[in-house]
Amino acid sequence: MSKVKKKIKSIKIDVDKCNGCRACEMICSAFHANPKYSSNNPERSRIRLIREPLKDVYLPIYAGEYAKAECMGRDKYVIDGKEYGECSFCRASCPSRDAFKEPDSGLPLKCDMCEDLPPGEKPLCVQRCLNDALIYEEREEEVEEEVKLEDVETGLESMVDKYGLQKIMDTVARMSMSKKG
Amino acid sequence: MRYAETGFNLEIDLSRGNIERVETDPKLTELHLGGLGTNAKILWDRVPPETEPFSPDNLLIFGAGLLCGTPAPGANRTIVTTYSPQTLLMAYSMMGGFWAPELKYAGYDKVIIRGKSPRLVYLWINNDKVEIRDASHLQGKGAVETQEMIRQELKEPKAQVTAIGLAGENRVYFASIEQGRSSASRGGIGAVMGDKGLKAIAVRGTKDIQIARPDEWMKLVNEVIQYIKFREKNLIPGVIPILARLGSPQEMAIHDEEWHTTNFMWGNARQRRRDFWTKEVEQQWRETQESVRTRLISCYNCPLKCGATISAPGISTYMMKCFSKLTYTMAAYSDLDFGFKIAGRATEYGVDGYSTPQVMAFALELYENGILTDEDMPGMPSDTEGRFYWLLDRIVRREGIGDVLANGTYWAAQQIGKGAEAYAHNNIKKQEQLPLKLGMLNPVYFLMYSTGEKINITQIEGQFPQAPFPTKEEREAFVKDWFQVPDERFKQYFLDWELRGENSNPYYPTVEATCEIVDWQERMHYIDDALGMCAGLSSFHLKPPYHIHNFPALISSATGIDMDEAGLSQAAKRNRTLIRAVNIRRGMRRADEKPPEDHWKKRFPELEAKLLDAYYAFKGWDHQGIPTKASLHELDLDYVAEDLEQRGIIKNE
Ligand code: SF4
Ligand code: SF4
Ligand code: SF4
Numbered sequence: 001m002s003k004v005k006k007k008i009k010s011i012k013i014d015v016d017k018c019n020g021c022r023a024c025e026m027i028c029s030a031f032h033a034n035p036k037y038s039s040n041n042p043e044r045s046r047i048r049l050i051r052e053p054l055k056d057v058y059l060p061i062y063a064g065e066y067a068k069a070e071c072m073g074r075d076k077y078v079i080d081g082k083e084y085g086e087c088s089f090c091r092a093s094c095p096s097r098d099a100f101k102e103p104d105s106g107l108p109l110k111c112d113m114c115e116d117l118p119p120g121e122k123p124l125c126v127q128r129c130l131n132d133a134l135i136y137e138e139r140e141e142e143v144e145e146e147v148k149l150e151d152v153e154t155g156l157e158s159m160v161d162k163y164g165l166q167k168i169m170d171t172v173a174r175m176s177m178s179k180k181g
Numbered sequence: 182m183r184y185a186e187t188g189f190n191l192e193i194d195l196s197r198g199n200i201e202r203v204e205t206d207p208k209l210t211e212l213h214l215g216g217l218g219t220n221a222k223i224l225w226d227r228v229p230p231e232t233e234p235f236s237p238d239n240l241l242i243f244g245a246g247l248l249c250g251t252p253a254p255g256a257n258r259t260i261v262t263t264y265s266p267q268t269l270l271m272a273y274s275m276m277g278g279f280w281a282p283e284l285k286y287a288g289y290d291k292v293i294i295r296g297k298s299p300r301l302v303y304l305w306i307n308n309d310k311v312e313i314r315d316a317s318h319l320q321g322k323g324a325v326e327t328q329e330m331i332r333q334e335l336k337e338p339k340a341q342v343t344a345i346g347l348a349g350e351n352r353v354y355f356a357s358i359e360q361g362r363s364s365a366s367r368g369g370i371g372a373v374m375g376d377k378g379l380k381a382i383a384v385r386g387t388k389d390i391q392i393a394r395p396d397e398w399m400k401l402v403n404e405v406i407q408y409i410k411f412r413e414k415n416l417i418p419g420v421i422p423i424l425a426r427l428g429s430p431q432e433m434a435i436h437d438e439e440w441h442t443t444n445f446m447w448g449n450a451r452q453r454r455r456d457f458w459t460k461e462v463e464q465q466w467r468e469t470q471e472s473v474r475t476r477l478i479s480c481y482n483c484p485l486k487c488g489a490t491i492s493a494p495g496i497s498t499y500m501m502k503c504f505s506k507l508t509y510t511m512a513a514y515s516d517l518d519f520g521f522k523i524a525g526r527a528t529e530y531g532v533d534g535y536s537t538p539q540v541m542a543f544a545l546e547l548y549e550n551g552i553l554t555d556e557d558m559p560g561m562p563s564d565t566e567g568r569f570y571w572l573l574d575r576i577v578r579r580e581g582i583g584d585v586l587a588n589g590t591y592w593a594a595q596q597i598g599k600g601a602e603a604y605a606h607n608n609i610k611k612q613e614q615l616p617l618k619l620g621m622l623n624p625v626y627f628l629m630y631s632t633g634e635k636i637n638i639t640q641i642e643g644q645f646p647q648a649p650f651p652t653k654e655e656r657e658a659f660v661k662d663w664f665q666v667p668d669e670r671f672k673q674y675f676l677d678w679e680l681r682g683e684n685s686n687p688y689y690p691t692v693e694a695t696c697e698i699v700d701w702q703e704r705m706h707y708i709d710d711a712l713g714m715c716a717g718l719s720s721f722h723l724k725p726p727y728h729i730h731n732f733p734a735l736i737s738s739a740t741g742i743d744m745d746e747a748g749l750s751q752a753a754k755r756n757r758t759l760i761r762a763v764n765i766r767r768g769m770r771r772a773d774e775k776p777p778e779d780h781w782k783k784r785f786p787e788l789e790a791k792l793l794d795a796y797y798a799f800k801g802w803d804h805q806g807i808p809t810k811a812s813l814h815e816l817d818l819d820y821v822a823e824d825l826e827q828r829g830i831i832k833n834e
Contacts, residue, residue, distance in 0.1 A: 019479040019486045022279075023254070026482050030252050030399075037395035040252055041286060043387035052338070053361065054329065054498045056475045056490055085338075103387035130410065130484030 006143045009113045009136070011062065011126060017133040018058040020051050024125035024134060031114060031124045043103045046111040047125050050088050057084060060125075060134065063100040064091030066108035066154055068161040071096075093158075107155045183207065184393040185251055185739040186215055191289045191311060193304060195377055196237055196296030200311050205290065211742050212817060214711035215247030215290060217273055218756035220262035223293065224271060225759060225821070230766040234266040234369075235352065235376045241294040243284070243343075243382065246713015250285035250390045251739055252402050254409065255718035255727075257281055257481040259343070259360075260710055265368035267354040267589050268611050268636060270764045272368025273710070275640075276343070277429070277480035277487075277502075278361040280384060281713055283341040287386025298378030301350070303331060306384045307340075316380040321347055323529030324359035325499050331383050344381035345371045346531030348577040352376050353587040355536035355613075359528060362478055362488035362500035366533035367637055368612065369589075393741030401735050408726040409484060409718065417723055419650050419659070427725065429717035432503045433477055433489035436467045441504075447511045449542035450607040450616035469517040480715065487717060493518075496525040505534030511616065512538030513569045523569060530577040535637075536589060536613040541572045543590045543604055544582070552599050557582045589613065607777050610769070612636050614777060622687040622781045623648075624695040627789060628796050629702065630776035632806070634760045640706055643721040645671070645698050649678040649685065665728035667701055667746075674698060687785050692792055696799040701729075707753040708732055755816040758801070758808050762821045765830060771797075771805045807831060 024047045030040035042048075050059040074086045074096075093100035093108035100109045114123040121127075126136040159168050192201040205219075213219045220242045232238045241263045248256035259281040265272035284292065287308050301316040319327050324346035331342050343360035349371035356371030357364045365371075392398050409427065416425040421440045423430035439458040446453055473493040477486035478500065488502045501524060509527070510520030527537055545568060547553040548561075555561075559581070561571050575583025585593045590605035590613055607614050609630060615638060625645065626638070633641040644665065650656045653676075660672040674694045679685050690698060705720035705728070712732075714720075719727040727735075729746055737744040774793065797804065801812025810831055813822040825831040 019477060019484070021479040021481065021483050023482045023484065026252055033389075033395075035395055037252070037392060037399045039389040039391045040250075041387065041389040043286070044389075053478065053490055053500060054325070056492075058476070128406075130406070131486075 002145050003142050004145050005140055008139050008141050009123075010138075011123065012135040012137060013060055014133050014135065015058055015060070017131045018049070018060060019131050019133075020049065020053065020058050021131075022049050022051075023128045023130075024060060025049060027124045027128040028111075028114075031116075041103070044109065046100070046109050048099050050085065052085075055082060057082060057088075059084065059088055061089070061099075062091055062111040063093060063109045064111070065093075066110065066158050067092040067094040068158070070094050108158050110151075110154060112151070182391060184391045184741050185247055186210060186290050187285055187288050187388075187390075189289050190291040190293055191306065193292060193294050193311075193313070194296045195294060195298040195302065195313070195379060198298075198313055200313070202289075202309075202311075210247070210740065212752065213756055213759075214708075214736070214752055216244050216249075216258065216713045217246075217260045217262070217275075217707070217710035218752070218759075219291070219711075220244040220260055220273065221271070221756060221760045221763060223291075224262055224264075225763050225766075228264065230763075230768075232264060234264040234269065234373055237295065237297040237377075239264050239295075239373060241370070241373050241377060241379075243292040243294075245281035245284045245290055246709075247711060247736070248739060249713035250282040251392060252399070252482070253712075253714070253735065253739070254402070254405060255480070255483045255485075255715040256713050257483065258710070258713040258715060259284070259365065260713070261358060261365040261370050263368075263370055263373045264767070265370070265612075266352070266372050267369040267592070270610060270636075270767055270769055271634070271760060272370050273635060273760070274358075274365035274367040274370050275710065276358065276360055276363040276365040277483075277715055278341070278363035279481045280341045280343050280360050280363075280382075282481045283384045283386050285386065285390055286388050287384050288388050292382060294374075294377055294379060297376065301378050301380050303344075303381040303383065304379065305331075305335060305340075306382065306386075307337070308386055308388065319380050320350065323347070323497075324349075324357075324531035325497070325529055327381055328359070328361070331381055335383060337383070337385050340383045340385040342381055342383040344531075345374050345379075346529055346577070348372075348530045348532045348587075349375035350380070351577060351579045351587070353532060353577055353579070354589045354592065355533040355540070357531045357533050359531050362490075362502055363480065364502075364528075364531075366535070367635070369533075371531050392739055394738040398735070398738035401731060401738060405726045405731070405735075406484075412724065412726065413484075417659075419655050420646065420723065424647070424723060427718055427722055428485040429487040429715065429721065430503045431485075431487060432506050433470075433474060433501065434486060436463065436470060438466065438507065439463075441507050442511065444617070445507070445511060446616040446618050447514055449512070449539060449546045449604065450614075450618065451546075453618065466517045469521065473521050483715065483718070485717065491521055491525065493521050493525060496522055497529070499525045499528045501528070508534050508538045508616075509569065512542040513565050515566055515569075519566050519569075523566075523573065526570070527573060530573065532573075532577065535615065537573070537576070538569075539607065539613045539616065540576065540586050540590055540593070541569050543593070544572055544586055546604050547597065547601055550604075552597060552601050552604070553582065606779055609776060610636050610773055614638070618779060619781050621783050622785055622789070624687050624690060624692070624788070624792055625698050625702075627687075627776060627781075628695060628699045628792055630780065631774040631793065632699075632796060633703065634757070634764060635706075639721065640716065641703050643716065643719075643725075644702050644705055644723065646675065646723060649675075649680050651680055663724060664730070665724055667729045671698065671701065687783075687788055692788075692795045695792060696796050699796065700799065703757065704750060704753045705729065707757050708749060711752070711756060712736070751816070755818065758812065758816055759818060759821065761800075761802070761806070762808055762813075762818070762825065765807050766825065766828065769806070774806060 025042035348356035357366035
């Protein structure tokens, strides 16, 4: 594979500054609604705030890759005497938990860094975090070219994992027949 | 499709164990918006005025505001409405936090509770699945503790839970309903919840909230956010710290308590300590605050941080909001450390942070003056702080004298007699008020205190400075970017208002100007309370991000309802008048509309009568404060007029 220049987009998360407002969840879901901002539902957000006020746990987590199986074991962190729940730091949309799945279809969600935004604009969750708990950073790096999965493909992959390829193909065939008919 | 609202209410009959999901009439949203407005409509329609607060027929309505759950920052209020056991009038306390948006995401605008459960239960609303569950294992548990226990037993860490503590279960007249970092505390609504045998309501929702015209809407919301940023950077000069910046008073963030501690009264709203705030006190209080405060926190979808997590040694962690930090401290002549600690216990018990300290200070005054004796207070410790804990424990359990005190200062004084009435001196309409005693009558505040239906000054005031600025230059600077005024003439009222001389309190603002200023202030609160907007970003503040000029377009683009400034003002007036009618039907009259006798040293009976007359007329009410037939007609409230006429309250001329 050839080397290409790639823009690395990252978000620095300063959990000490988080006030627990969940505006990031709300705006992410609104931005990804179709048409844009026509609805919102934090459950559809690609960032989730793990929030346990009485334990002072405030942890914004971004949805990463879809995982078809859960890990062999689970992890639990204790930092500065604060215990975080199992898998708290994991970004996967995984069978072991509800996070990062569309509430109706169960399809996995993944943070796309708001790729639909005009260049130069910061991701919505960052814009909307007025407490500066989320800081956007960008840099360029040389990396190997990769095949990028589209949203549809990621979704399909998870369906395939769940129902098997044959069943999905049959369903698509049936659906396209009835749409045409 | 319904926009901003869900279009459904949950009707729960606890006597019969019945649960219904009922579609609401969109026409009512046009007329009353939502939240407080539609709550009041339901109370008027369905609960006859003869109904006792502790009757199964009384309703307890949890209403999410119209904009709750939408991207509008600060739209997160739950408005709880019922008949108050304390004032016997309509109570409408509100809470911020996360509960109202969650309810909307679950697919409901309101939860309406009627009947009484024979045993203690809680309600579990999980989208379309709603159950009444046994709560006998939660009996006597703290309000904070209960929320956590329910989340755990449901295995739903994201459920938002609102709960009562022991005080609500025992029907203490100033029991609160607690929820995370917030509470609906005024008017004893927690007692009504306890009377219904309802310990808590847990909600989890994963549905969408729709917006009618998304592009237009987001543009407006973004303007609001930009202005919040601007206001946070540009504090208003010349006013006290809590008014200089947005938020429900930033009590958890600020250390400078000079204003409250030297202007508000200590004890049973008795003594002003002008020299209290010294360098040493400031140092000590700063240390206390920083050592117990873990984090500053907000409500749903709000960039501000009005609450804090408090972890003080020896007590369980809780979340505190605004002013309860000082009420216990000042009532007991103690310090901040005591304040934080007793407030922790009080939050678990679930009691109002305004009334409770005053009730206890009142009891101690009665004791010091021989009206209550050792016989009434067997085993009470000798130090004030110990006595406060002792009293608190007895009040929430209704033990001994606690049973009497649990009804608040007004009713306790009636029961105790022997001149105790004189000590219940800081009430309006039977409810304890902020401990504030001042010199010269302020006409604007006179009207707000007297006629406010919420019976709580912080829920009426805002927009207009509380006092004149000393110099012309300061006043001119203030009005320069004051675009929130409904009309340019409000600027002139402020410019002409002076500390001394002809244009000063009590004769300036003039009677007419006073009416207009009060009307503006309360109008903005009525709009907020219908939308579920936090007053800390809106009506409570000088120069807030939400105002009469941007609200109509916000409402219209979110809901699809046509709305302009006149229409919005009319809706607010309709709600305000309907609530007045509810209270009039329950017997409230002009004689009840007065501030505490000693609120101001200098009173002006003639002027006060004139102010009331003028304000009543301005509002379309008669000499008794009863809405006239004509004004009700103009507000599409003919059915109210008819009812009042049938009852002989409006005389048929
Ligand atoms: S918007 Fe910022 S402060 Fe609010 S929850 Fe998200 S990360 Fe925390
Ligand atoms: S970067 Fe964009 S897609 Fe990712 S969580 Fe934030 S708002 Fe959502
Ligand atoms: S301003 Fe304060 S009280 Fe109001 S919504 Fe925001 S955090 Fe809550």
